[in-house]
Amino acid sequence: MTDEERIALQQNNPLHGLKLEILLQELVDYYGWDILDTAMRLNCFHTNPSIASSVKYLKKTEWAREKLENFYLYRFKRMPRATNDEYELAPRARTFPHGLEPKEPMQLTVDSILKSQAKAASAHKERSSRSRYSRR
Secondary structure, eight states, X not given: OOHHHHHHHHXXXXXXXXXXXXXXXXXXHHHOHHHHHHXXXXXXXXXXXXXXXXXXXXXXXXXXHHHHHHHXXXXXXXXXXXXXXXXXXXXXXXXXXTTOOOOOOOOOOHHHHHHHHHHHHHHHHHHHHHHHHHHO
C-alpha cells in the first residue's frame, strides 16, 4: 500500500487530526474521571485528575496513550476491531473503510467495567490452566 493510499484510508480514522487534549476532553465530558480510571487504571485518572496533567503524562507514555486511543476508538466511537494485520499498528495508524461512520458511545458504568474485567480475568485464568494441563 502506498503512502497516498494509507493517508486516504486513514482520513476515515476518528483519531486522524485529533489532538490528544480534545480526545481526552471528549471522554471526560461523556464518561467522567471515575469511569476512565476504572477502565484504564492509569494513575493520572485517579490522583487529582486534570486534563493538563493527564495530557502531559500521556504524551510521555506511549503505551498509556495507545490504551486511551484504543478506548476512544472501540468504546467511545465503537469502530470495528482491528484486523490481525493492523493489531500491531498504533491506533492512529489503523485504517477503516471509507464511509464507515462511528456509532453512539458505549454506555458504561463503574460496575459494568468491573464485571467485564472480572469476566476477562476469569477467562484468562481458565485458558491458562487448560494450557498447563495439556502440556503434561
